[in-house]
Amino acid sequence: MSKTTLLITIAFIVSIGVAVFSTNTNTDYQFLKRQLKVSHVLHNTNKVLPNFSLVDHNQHLFNNDRFKGKWTLLTFIYTHCPDVCPTILMDMSMLKSILIQRGVETVPEFVAITFDPKRDTPEVLKTYITHFDKDFLGVSGDQTQIDQLIKPFGTYYERSIEVDGKTVIIPNGQAMPESVTSYSINHTAWLYLISPDGEIFAGFPTPHKPHNMADDIELLISNY
Amino acid sequence: MKRILISVVLIFQISLVHAMDHQKLSAIVIHDPWIRTAPPNAPMLGLFMKIRNNTNQDIRLVSVQATGYVRAELHRTINHNGIMKMQKQSFMPISAQGDLDLKPGSWHIMLIGPEIVPKEGDTSMIYLEFNNGTTQTIHVQVGKGKIMMKHNHYTY
Numbered sequence: 001m002s003k004t005t006l007l008i009t010i011a012f013i014v015s016i017g018v019a020v021f022s023t024n025t026n027t028d029y030q031f032l033k034r035q036l037k038v039s040h041v042l043h044n045t046n047k048v049l050p051n052f053s054l055v056d057h058n059q060h061l062f063n064n065d066r067f068k069g070k071w072t073l074l075t076f077i078y079t080h081c082p083d084v085c086p087t088i089l090m091d092m093s094m095l096k097s098i099l100i101q102r103g104v105e106t107v108p109e110f111v112a113i114t115f116d117p118k119r120d121t122p123e124v125l126k127t128y129i130t131h132f133d134k135d136f137l138g139v140s141g142d143q144t145q146i147d148q149l150i151k152p153f154g155t156y157y158e159r160s161i162e163v164d165g166k167t168v169i170i171p172n173g174q175a176m177p178e179s180v181t182s183y184s185i186n187h188t189a190w191l192y193l194i195s196p197d198g199e200i201f202a203g204f205p206t207p208h209k210p211h212n213m214a215d216d217i218e219l220l221i222s223n224y
Numbered sequence: 225m226k227r228i229l230i231s232v233v234l235i236f237q238i239s240l241v242h243a244m245d246h247q248k249l250s251a252i253v254i255h256d257p258w259i260r261t262a263p264p265n266a267p268m269l270g271l272f273m274k275i276r277n278n279t280n281q282d283i284r285l286v287s288v289q290a291t292g293y294v295r296a297e298l299h300r301t302i303n304h305n306g307i308m309k310m311q312k313q314s315f316m317p318i319s320a321q322g323d324l325d326l327k328p329g330s331w332h333i334m335l336i337g338p339e340i341v342p343k344e345g346d347t348s349m350i351y352l353e354f355n356n357g358t359t360q361t362i363h364v365q366v367g368k369g370k371i372m373m374k375h376n377h378y379t380y
Binding site: 079080081082083084086087090124127128129131132156158160162167184186187188189205206207 | 260262263264265266267268269270299301303304306307308309310311312328329332334335368
């Protein structure tokens with residue numbers, strides 16, 4: 001083999017290697033995305049969760065480390081929600097049953113963080129969340145930290161109050177009038193799959209279809 | 225002969241009145257009502273059903289009362305660009321010869337402030353008031369929805 005041929009061969013092999021490497025890093029699970037039924041890959045190394053320090057319904061510290069080394073299915077709820085949040089939690093309960101029935105190797109931990117820590121104390125959450133599944137975990141804590149935590153998820157909420165028969169919206173972060181004791185919360189209703197590296201890996205928009213979600217979760221975890 | 229004629233007319237009138245009453249009673253039919261089972265500390269519960277309007281007039285459900293709760297409100301959940309918004313309604317429209325489905329994520333009745341959160345299988349008494357002057361009282365069982373709907377079929 002001539003020196004020129006050898007150089008061309010090496011250059012070819014290197015270019016193939018570079019191409020494969022760029023495909024794997026730049027396309028971000030393109031192949032996986034095409035197979036998903038009801039979820040979206042949200043993996044983005046630039047979107048890092050802020051440091052947070054909350055409290056779970058057993059009064060234990062719930063911080064970034066609690067996402068490490070295991071898969072977590074996370075959502076945001078509030079217990080005064082009569083419709084959307086109970087539906088999410090019932091869907092999560094059904095999803096967990098489906099995954100267990102299938103005998104999958106990895107069943108994520110199910111966690112619900114409240115939008116409304118003022119009313120949803122750890123004690124309130126414990127009674128409420130474990131009604132749907134004894135192993136579900138509710139998380140409460142400081143409102144400001146929760147408001148920071150939801151940002152990289154793209155999660156949004158706002159409070160809705162009634163003043164003289166008219167609906168008034170209080171955006172997230174804005175203080176409510178002290179006289180207000182009754183309010184509801186408008187909010188996004190996604191579920192999020194958190195990877196064992198503690199990063200947002202995928203999201204499931206509403207409405208949730210537990211059987212299809214189970215298919216996607218199996219696929220997402222096996223291709224991580 | 226005169227007595228027989230009067231009796232026939234009376235029987236006819238009674239039958240007519242009964243038929244009219246029956247028609248009035250079945251003008252609105254409630255199918256498969258259910259209250260969703262909730263945690264023991266739930267501050268509110270959702271009530272769902274299908275309302276059938278058998279008349280040729282649009283009808284509105286204008287008021288709901290529920291025994292054992294502080295109050296009941298008419299609500300609708302709307303998905304507005306991915307944000308689930310709970311909107312209180314002053315009425316629920318049931319079109320002529322049409323149905324209105326009250327179901328999770330859509331139209332629903334919010335039962336607020338239960339004295340004691342009912343358990344699965346318990347029943348609550350619900351009063352529905354429509355704008356055509358009719359009212360209905362239904363006994364609604366607490367359950368998980370789909371399973372209940374196979375077994376219950378309420379008509380009034």
